Amino acid sequence: xxxxxxxxxLAALWFMFLTFPITVVRVNTIERTVAWRWERLIWxxxxxxxxxxxxxxxxxxxxxxxxxxSAGEVRPPSRWKQMAADPRLKGLALSAAALCFLVIPxxxxxxxxxxxxxxxxxxxxxxxxxxxxxxxxxxxxGYVAFFAVGAYSYALLNYHFAVGxxxxxxxxxxxxxxxxxxxxxxxxxxxxxxLAIVTLGFGEIIxxxxxxxxxxxxxxxxxxxxPPPGFFGLALTLRQTHIAIYYLMVALTLLTILVVHRLQHSxxxxxxxxxxxxxxxxxxxxxxxxxxxxxxxALGACWAGMAGxxxxxxxxxxxxxxxxxxxxxxxxxxxxLGGMGSIAGVVxxxxxxxxxxxxxxxxxxxxxxxxxxxxxxxxxxxxxGLVNARRRAxxxxxxxxxxxxxx
Amino acid sequence: MTPLLAIRQLTMDFGGxxxxxxxxxxxxxxxxxxxxxxNGAGKTTLFNCITGIYRPTAGEARLQAADxxxxxxxxxxxxxxTALGICRTFQNIRLFGHMSALENVMIGRxxxxxAGIAGAILRNRRTRDxxxxxxDDSYRLLTKFGLARHANDPANSLPYGAQRRLEIARAMxxxxxxxxxxxxxxxxxxxxxxxxxxxxxxLREEEGVAILLIxxxxxxxxSLAQRICVVDYGRxxxxxxxxxxxxxxxxxxxxxxxxxxxEAHA
Ligand SMILES: Nc1ncnc2c1ncn2[C@@H]1O[C@H](COP(=O)(O)OP(=O)(O)OP(=O)(O)O)[C@@H](O)[C@H]1O
Ligand SMILES: [Mg+2]
Numbered sequence: 001x002x003x004x005x006x007x008x009x010l011a012a013l014w015f016m017f018l019t020f021p022i023t024v025v026r027v028n029t030i031e032r033t034v035a036w037r038w039e040r041l042i043w044x045x046x047x048x049x050x051x052x053x054x055x056x057x058x059x060x061x062x063x064x065x066x067x068x069x070s071a072g073e074v075r076p077p078s079r080w081k082q083m084a085a086d087p088r089l090k091g092l093a094l095s096a097a098a099l100c101f102l103v104i105p106x107x108x109x110x111x112x113x114x115x116x117x118x119x120x121x122x123x124x125x126x127x128x129x130x131x132x133x134x135x136x137x138x139x140x141x142g143y144v145a146f147f148a149v150g151a152y153s154y155a156l157l158n159y160h161f162a163v164g165x166x167x168x169x170x171x172x173x174x175x176x177x178x179x180x181x182x183x184x185x186x187x188x189x190x191x192x193x194x195l196a197i198v199t200l201g202f203g204e205i206i207x208x209x210x211x212x213x214x215x216x217x218x219x220x221x222x223x224x225x226x227p228p229p230g231f232f233g234l235a236l237t238l239r240q241t242h243i244a245i246y247y248l249m250v251a252l253t254l255l256t257i258l259v260v261h262r263l264q265h266s267x268x269x270x271x272x273x274x275x276x277x278x279x280x281x282x283x284x285x286x287x288x289x290x291x292x293x294x295x296x297x298a299l300g301a302c303w304a305g306m307a308g309x310x311x312x313x314x315x316x317x318x319x320x321x322x323x324x325x326x327x328x329x330x331x332x333x334x335x336x337l338g339g340m341g342s343i344a345g346v347v348x349x350x351x352x353x354x355x356x357x358x359x360x361x362x363x364x365x366x367x368x369x370x371x372x373x374x375x376x377x378x379x380x381x382x383x384x385g386l387v388n389a390r391r392r393a394x395x396x397x398x399x400x401x402x403x404x405x406x407x
Numbered sequence: 408m409t410p411l412l413a414i415r416q417l418t419m420d421f422g423g424x425x426x427x428x429x430x431x432x433x434x435x436x437x438x439x440x441x442x443x444x445x446n447g448a449g450k451t452t453l454f455n456c457i458t459g460i461y462r463p464t465a466g467e468a469r470l471q472a473a474d475x476x477x478x479x480x481x482x483x484x485x486x487x488x489t490a491l492g493i494c495r496t497f498q499n500i501r502l503f504g505h506m507s508a509l510e511n512v513m514i515g516r517x518x519x520x521x522a523g524i525a526g527a528i529l530r531n532r533r534t535r536d537x538x539x540x541x542x543d544d545s546y547r548l549l550t551k552f553g554l555a556r557h558a559n560d561p562a563n564s565l566p567y568g569a570q571r572r573l574e575i576a577r578a579m580x581x582x583x584x585x586x587x588x589x590x591x592x593x594x595x596x597x598x599x600x601x602x603x604x605x606x607x608x609x610l611r612e613e614e615g616v617a618i619l620l621i622x623x624x625x626x627x628x629x630s631l632a633q634r635i636c637v638v639d640y641g642r643x644x645x646x647x648x649x650x651x652x653x654x655x656x657x658x659x660x661x662x663x664x665x666x667x668x669x670e671a672h673a
Binding site for chain 2: 259262263266267268269270271273274277278280281282283284285286287288289295299391392393394396
């Protein structure tokens, strides 16, 4: 406690010294005066001291907490864990959440509903990236490219061939999956940082092609008048269309969750996770790593493609500016923040990271700064993400005799 | 009798370093062969060449396939070699740390099961049955290796000796006819080593699996191996029964130093 106090004090003094020239002294060159704003120094000192002290306290608490755990033989599962393990409570929470999403358009304004639609689009994209990054462990940065492929495939197919939304939805997914394979083949041999850099390049290439290939994509001016989805031939007003798209996104999100969950807990999902844990060992244990990687790329990309089709239909207008590197980074932030490989975590993080900045418009300028700070905090205090991916526990009859339990 | 695995004139160069030089080795079905030699002799390199992790510079290994035909392992990928019936453990444990012990073994079942993407999404009857079967088979293997109570624990949370046994269990899940063990007793205490000895004996008797064993623990080697192959600087310097190898002067010189006898070392 005392040491922390001293260290924080030192940090505060040091910071005051460092920022002195830029915060305190202001030279007015016109009136040839120097203004000394000493009160700022006090503010900076106090703020640094408090933040530093809180930071050190938290670190301290984290470390002592860990020591207690390792000292005690068995740790009783926390109340949270017990509650999360109870299937009845889990079912209740899930149905409550589903109900919340169903009544949102009735309770909130049109704009807010659109915002939640946006968030759900990011949920679907992030769940797709979660397959590639969280499960298969392939760090892909240019993921937004697949989103762009989906959006442009609907826009262009509709423009040239008048393909309807419902036909475009699977086609967009398939095209994005095809692009996933296209990206997958050349990067099969790359790991870690190299893979990240190459895929980053891929994302940029797609955007730059869309920006410059005027004959195909109409360049930076984008494509206008993309029709909204038709719902049973009903004539809907603009407002009703948006609400219908909202429910469509809720359904699509549920579908994504179901499919990703099933994939994760299957033979394929296990092979992805083995790939993430140790590629060499996975291959030595008989997993076709080429196939596993390509299937992860394709199945991850197809969700972004599908989300892209809905995005195009919702926006009515798309241009390459919708698909910048920042979208990729946002989606990656969602996956990391939510907890790699955890579906609930990714859903939660997507909702938080998309809705919160809109709700806190005052902070809009500092959005990325706050994301950065949040990620650093996460890495230190909850490296597993918001929701730790829990392993599925298998149950067996205890009658199975345990020979030679003690070696 | 034709050998299960026949290695002919296998050579492996790393740049200027010849890690293996014209090595010959045969392993017959259900036989246990030990591969010994000083550190850096090329033992692990031989495993990596057999399992397709390295491409040998020259020579080849041939496996007598299940249908009796002889197949070359040359140019096969590690997963294809595993599918043919050769599986290994690693000298430095390479488990899938964040997955449970059971899931680690279920990964071993991967190459003997079929369910694809459609099956995973639809969860049809066949997929569910296969999945259940894989979990049951894996659990039975864990029980055999005394690991059942760790079934749902993350592999990296297991005690060291248990992790080594889990590696063998995972390899056995691929139904190998030849099991390659790379220093399975490294880091184990005497008690754990004895338990390992019993497990390996039982594997041999119940599954009829052939074993190629790299081990520095001479007591374990002498008790398990029917034949011993000694390598030094990538060359085979002796091969024979434990009794023969024990008496071989070249082995004593290269492997144990000039002034020690093998008994004293063991
Ligand atoms: N990938 C590689 N690249 C370069 N040299 C290698 C490589 N793998 C092994 N070597 C070299 O080949 C030689 C044999 O190594 P190997 O790992 O096969 O020895 P080992 O007999 O398994 O020894 P130990 O008992 O220490 O495990 C060593 O000199 C090693 O440095
Ligand atoms: Mg070795």
